[in-house]
Amino acid sequence: MGSKHSTWNPRRIAQTPVADRIEANIERIPGFGCWVWVGKVKAQGYGAISIGNKDYAVHRLMYEREVGPIPSGFFVCHRCDVRECVNPHHLFVGTAADNNKDMDVKGRRRSVGLRGEANSSCRLSESTVRAIIADKLSGMKNVDIADRYGLKRTQISDTLCQPNRWMWLKREMGFK
């Protein structure tokens, strides 16, 4: 029973309680599919959790837990444009440029309540558009693609059908 025999294991201590603490601070938004972090938020607007004496960005933890390691020098960005969202399915690994776009979009949007109409004017990041085109090329329907990224169907059709949008990328990817 003494500390000599304790089964203290940094991995276990780091995993189980943290997972519970994360779960307790998530509010799932029906329809949007966003998991909005309602715990501590850092100045940059990202949800944060203290482990030991250090704060970690919750969306990065969630991405690593559910999707995989984040390559060094890359950022975890939001497809859904909700900065507080920690749903790993709404996250993607992007470059600094993607992350800046992510931050820009978030700077104009204060909460999940501003989604909906406001969202239709938001610019999609290149990686999101790439993913959308790849989905379309694989035969997915617009409505399913929209669901997948938490977007409106019109955003998908605008992105894919308006000839002046992302023309270079469509050409590069062999999308008519």
Ligand SMILES: [Zn+2]
């Ligand atoms: Zn989201």
